[in-house]
Amino acid sequence: MKYYALIEAGGTKFNCAIANENRQIINEERFATTTPEETISQVVKYFEQQRKAGFDFSQLGLACFGPLDLNSNSASFGSITSTPKPKWSNVDIKTQLENALSCSVAIDTDVNAAALAEYKWGASQSTNVNIYVTVGTGVGGGVVINGQTLKGLVHPELGHMLISGVPEIKGVCPFHGNCVEGLASGKAMSEIWQQPGPELGDDHPAWDIEAKVLGNFCHNLMVSFSPQSIVLGGGVMAKTGLLEKTIDYAEQSLKNYIVFPYKQGLKQIITPPGLGLHSGLLGALALLIE
Incomplete structure (x- = not known):
């Protein structure tokens, strides 16, 4: 069975989960959106625990609040740009998660991703x-x-x-x-x-x-x-x-x-x-x- 790491990252909370290839949510946990350091650290720890529990993954889907830099040719691709959320401007969230979890990260805005899910399955x-x-x-x-x-x-x-x-x-x-x-x-x-x-x-x-x-x-x-x-x-x-x-x-x-x-x-x-x-x-x- 193939597993995927998922994050719905909002300005209020980060909803993290493990799903399988049949779109079943295996495990789910939420963390308050505080500082980037604290929140991302909690997210990384959660996914490390899931790997230890047997839910290994090589890909992470990140549906993230923005604004985001989604230009793949940009030096800041995958970063949150100028957001009113305190301390989150210019956070390279994609790169941080890729480095910490040794996996590839696909990123888009939370609402673009939701629109895609509704198109595929809703x-x-x-x-x-x-x-x-x-x-x-x-x-x-x-x-x-x-x-x-x-x-x-x-x-x-x-x-x-x-x-x-x-x-x-x-x-x-x-x-x-x-x-x-x-x-x-x-x-x-x-x-x-x-x-x-x-x-x-x-x-x-x-x-x-x-x-x-x-x-x-x-x-x-x-x-x-x-x-x-x-x-x-x-x-x-x-x-x-x-x-x-x-x-x-x-x-x-x-x-x-x-x-x-x-x-x-x-x-x-x-x-x-x-x-x-x-x-x-x-x-x-x-x-x-x-």
């Missing part, structure tokens, strides 16, 4: 263009085109797409103000409404405004990429009814401009993750398994 199967969006503490989006994650000048930063037509609130992104992340992330909701999203009642106006922002966002994704699948994941999307309201607002915003193929519409295109809570972790595996 809600976005049999598509040419698919998008995965996580709406959690922040908002990030990954794009897969013809089975390949999108990497151009850098990589997609869909969460910082500007949103208009929502005068009820003012965005709090320190870089762009009224971008998706500044208006609709979990952190933004807490700042705008002065209490965490989970504490807001079902009838609180925050949820209708949240759906409007995300609906406008989906409008932009549809006219920019013409995706056959938009998967909306992340903790904020767990709110009952939010997905349905988001689709309604996207339909209102598009105003029947897009002519959909037979038996296709936004209800078939905008969906929850097919892989549940494991899109990110299986994304790390998707970077390794063809």
Whole structure:
């Protein structure tokens, strides 16, 4: 049996796991994202223990928070670049893990990797263009085109797409103000409404405004990429009814401009993750398994 090391590296926690060639998660453990030295040391120790337990591996899939340098010709390829996460800017995480664990490391953004996993095994199967969006503490989006994650000048930063037509609130992104992340992330909701999203009642106006922002966002994704699948994941999307309201607002915003193929519409295109809570972790595996 072949085994793979997997990391879903987020700004809050590193989710580490061993999986086999049948996509079964054998073992899993989480570590808080503190300093690079402390967190990477814990991650290395975990995988060394897994090897001693008989789960030897030669490849590690790293679905990592960014921004990342994903240019393979760059001297800093595989490094986290200029991130607001304290002390993590310019950390050569790919090289550090390769050296410490004597294995090859495949790296992409956490959301690009999740989009790839949904394309291979989840809600976005049999598509040419698919998008995965996580709406959690922040908002990030990954794009897969013809089975390949999108990497151009850098990589997609869909969460910082500007949103208009929502005068009820003012965005709090320190870089762009009224971008998706500044208006609709979990952190933004807490700042705008002065209490965490989970504490807001079902009838609180925050949820209708949240759906409007995300609906406008989906409008932009549809006219920019013409995706056959938009998967909306992340903790904020767990709110009952939010997905349905988001689709309604996207339909209102598009105003029947897009002519959909037979038996296709936004209800078939905008969906929850097919892989549940494991899109990110299986994304790390998707970077390794063809």
